[in-house]
Amino acid sequence: MDQTDKHLPATDNVEKRYFLLLDPEDCLQQCRQKLQNTAWRCVPVNNATQALQAIHKYNIQVAVATINTSNQHFLANEIDTIHQQFPCIYWLGISDTPLNKDNSWLLSANFVDYYHLPVDWCRVINAIGHAWGMAQLCPTIPALSSKNPIIPDIQGDHPILQALRRNLQKFGAADETVLLSGETGSGKGLCAKWLHQLSKRSDGPFISVNCGALPSGIIHSTLFGHEKGAFTGADKRYIGQIEQANGGTLFLDEIADLPLDLQVHLLHFLDDHTIMRIGSNTPLKVDCRLLFASHQDLESAVDEGRFREDLFHRLNVLRLHVPSLREYRSDIMLLAQQLLDDCLGADKNMVFSDDAVKAICSYSWPGNVRELRNRIHRAVVLTDNKIIQAQALGLSANTIVESCEALNLQRAKLDADLLLKAVTENNNNISAAARQLNISRTTFYRLIKKCNIQL
Numbered sequence: 001m002d003q004t005d006k007h008l009p010a011t012d013n014v015e016k017r018y019f020l021l022l023d024p025e026d027c028l029q030q031c032r033q034k035l036q037n038t039a040w041r042c043v044p045v046n047n048a049t050q051a052l053q054a055i056h057k058y059n060i061q062v063a064v065a066t067i068n069t070s071n072q073h074f075l076a077n078e079i080d081t082i083h084q085q086f087p088c089i090y091w092l093g094i095s096d097t098p099l100n101k102d103n104s105w106l107l108s109a110n111f112v113d114y115y116h117l118p119v120d121w122c123r124v125i126n127a128i129g130h131a132w133g134m135a136q137l138c139p140t141i142p143a144l145s146s147k148n149p150i151i152p153d154i155q156g157d158h159p160i161l162q163a164l165r166r167n168l169q170k171f172g173a174a175d176e177t178v179l180l181s182g183e184t185g186s187g188k189g190l191c192a193k194w195l196h197q198l199s200k201r202s203d204g205p206f207i208s209v210n211c212g213a214l215p216s217g218i219i220h221s222t223l224f225g226h227e228k229g230a231f232t233g234a235d236k237r238y239i240g241q242i243e244q245a246n247g248g249t250l251f252l253d254e255i256a257d258l259p260l261d262l263q264v265h266l267l268h269f270l271d272d273h274t275i276m277r278i279g280s281n282t283p284l285k286v287d288c289r290l291l292f293a294s295h296q297d298l299e300s301a302v303d304e305g306r307f308r309e310d311l312f313h314r315l316n317v318l319r320l321h322v323p324s325l326r327e328y329r330s331d332i333m334l335l336a337q338q339l340l341d342d343c344l345g346a347d348k349n350m351v352f353s354d355d356a357v358k359a360i361c362s363y364s365w366p367g368n369v370r371e372l373r374n375r376i377h378r379a380v381v382l383t384d385n386k387i388i389q390a391q392a393l394g395l396s397a398n399t400i401v402e403s404c405e406a407l408n409l410q411r412a413k414l415d416a417d418l419l420l421k422a423v424t425e426n427n428n429n430i431s432a433a434a435r436q437l438n439i440s441r442t443t444f445y446r447l448i449k450k451c452n453i454q455l
């Protein structure tokens with residue numbers, strides 16, 4: 001089908017340039033291999049959502065779309081969506097049929113050039129180069145300018161991921177405190193970075209502190225800093241992490257682990273945005289945005305007296321839930337493929353076997369994206385050929401959706417039944433219902449929300 005592969009210009013030492021391949025049905029899967037030794041690297045995507053992320057990530061200025069008789073309306077829509085954000089991309093078409101009355105409307109409306117199968121790759125590459133050259137001359141090229149919105153690089157179309165992307169955009173633009181919740185490894189730290197990048201403070205520092213990892217003896221001085229001689233061993237002034245975040249964003253991870261005495265200091269800082277280094281009486285103004293994360297349930301920590309209620313209310317301004325992998329199971333393979341690509345780098349080519357796909361889709365992923373990434377890295381090291389098997393991932397292809405998921409569902413159902421029974425028996429009096437179950441009103445309301453009960 002490809003006539004001139006042997007003539008493709010080999011350019012081993014040239015810096016690679018990227019173009020987008022919008023290939024909804026994966027018809028040109030071999031494209032990557034064909035271009036391997038050329039100056040071009042293709043970034044294949046199936047739809048506009050993936051395309052928008054890729055365009056941002058790879059600074060794309062040229063795109064190729066594969067057209068057939070059944071995908072024309074879909075393509076027109078997707079290109080239109082991309083065009084709204086990136087109007088200066090040059091589009092080339094590869095059609096399964098020559099120009100005819102059925103496809104000419106699409107081609108003439110969207111493409112600067114088109115080819116039909118079987119393609120002459122040499123000509124396609126020349127055309128891509130030509131389009132790229134034109135793009136350089138275009139003074140309004142959006143490229144990675146600050147005018148373009150940053151799109152968080154989250155793979156997948158699941159509604160829960162779409163909502164996450166929307167919330168990141170919205171919360172990023174606000175200057176308010178955000179409390180990120182979600183299981184360990186789900187990506188709270190990554191989302192905090194995106195919030196910073198999406199904010200007006202993106203040129204300032206992003207300082208991340210894991211409160212759970214700091215020994216209690218040094219946590220105060222790490223956060224607030226100290227003067228020379230403030231305590232034994234303080235042989236020079238130390239500018240604390242809060243002060244280092246001036247003009248940018250301070251991300252306090254595992255905030256539930258912050259000792260109670262430091263919670264008071266943090267509360268003061270949230271109130272007046274001033275700090276005092278240890279050993280100094282001079283208040284210092286610090287202008288930074290605060291982001292917090294916890295994989296522990298902060299409401300329970302408040303109920304148990306481990307976390308100050310007043311601080312909790314100060315943190316709980318905007319809430320961003322980062323979903324666990326199990327919540328978007330249908331999109332796990334997209335993420336797995338991205339992590340595999342990231343791990344392999346540019347040239348290597350590996351794929352998941354059918355049993356690996358089955359295992360990835362059915363495992364419960366208690367360690368979320370971190371666990372997925374680690375298992376993929378391990379599998380890449382262990383795999384000698386190009387096909388990653390379930391065994392190399394340390395998974396079994398026969399894993400049934402883990403029982404803990406079923407257990408959680410059962411538990412939620414039981415909670416819901418008990419709550420509803422108590423409410424009914426106490427004539428909708430919440431205080432009485434909470435007393436009957438021997439829990440506080442706060443916990444009662446939290447459980448109602450968790451079980452999605454409408455009273």
Ligand SMILES: Nc1ncnc2c1ncn2[C@@H]1O[C@H](COP(=O)(O)OP(=O)(O)OP(=O)(O)O)[C@@H](O)[C@H]1O
Pocket residue numbers: 153154155182183184185186187188189190191253294295335369370373
């Ligand atoms: N959507 C994603 N795409 C690619 N990589 C991701 C994504 N989400 C998370 N990761 C990666 O997974 C790893 C774990 O993410 P992160 O540290 O942000 O999780 P976390 O929720 O903050 O975990 P913890 O609660 O343990 O601190 C990181 O290496 C991160 O880059």
